[in-house]
Amino acid sequence: MRIPQYPLQLMTKVYKDIFPIVHRTLNKWREQAENIPDPELRKQALSSIDEKTFHCEGGSIFSIIASPFQKDCIEFIVAYQTISDYLDNLCDRSHSLDPNDFRMLHYSMSDALTVGAETKNYYQCREEQQDGGYLANLVKECQNKLATLKHYHLIKPHLLELNQYYCDLQVHKHVIQEERVPRLENWFKSYKDRLPKMEWYEFSACTGSTIGIFCLVAYAFQDQLTSEIAKQIKGSYFPYIQGLHILLDYLIDQEEDRKEGDLNFCSYFSNERQMLNRLEHFVKMADKQLKGIPHERFHRLINRGLLGVYLSDEKVTSQKKVSKLARKLIWSSGGTSLFFYLNGRAYRTVQKIGFS
Incomplete structure (x- = not known):
């Protein structure tokens, strides 16, 4: 198994071997989504696929580790990320703002990670019910x-831990607006003593990523996985790489979230200087946590790739302050981040003119 160690080598493999499988797999789920009987559920399922394809594309890069079982790994990642994106749409645009509804919906994510778990009526706390079996x-x-x-048994406890963080976050951040921050602050207090020094909104960001789960699953396709390596992988991705991932996501969505009235963790930094300093800190600590991990250079590419992919988004150029911060962050993070940034700009241009 050859794991890419250089940016051009990685992106060649991504475009040639990974994205075509991702798009074929998503098309399969799109066909199912088109047949969902309930119009609102159908609308949100299709929207989550059409508008968030890049989540599945990015997550599926971890499938490189799973070679020669890359296709199986991609199919898992696409299915799990599609659940995540679909539920996010349902919660973001929900009329109920009911934490019981959000909790019930997200039981599907823990069931997805639990071999043998019976599927449930995940919609039981909301009016819309008929999805034609799509979520199940x-x-x-x-x-x-x-x-x-x-090696499923070696990764299962880590998968469920990361998933629990994720699902708790989704419940707390989607309730009525005045309850969101108090709930998130209290939740943070229960974990604060076990974490590096950070604020509640940074912890929330660390819990909102699925990439640690994808990395663990990819390694579990390998014969040589041990319990020590599984623990090391989880510790390398949580909290800092996952936190960087979501902080960048929120960074570029600030204007959109302001208009929609959605919670945005980047809005809680006191100013742009503090935000830049903390993002740089997350980059530095993510690098530090990766020391000694199997295929360390590959994971460093992932870390730098997050910067390039998110900061090359067209949402950045439309927000003057974000654009200025993005340039500083790219230049402070080295040539690899710049490569991924330029690559991201080029890829989005190609998508726009219809060659993708």
């Missing part, structure tokens, strides 16, 4: 892929 089928797809893993 996504859950079963994840379970079926995990059931083939020789």
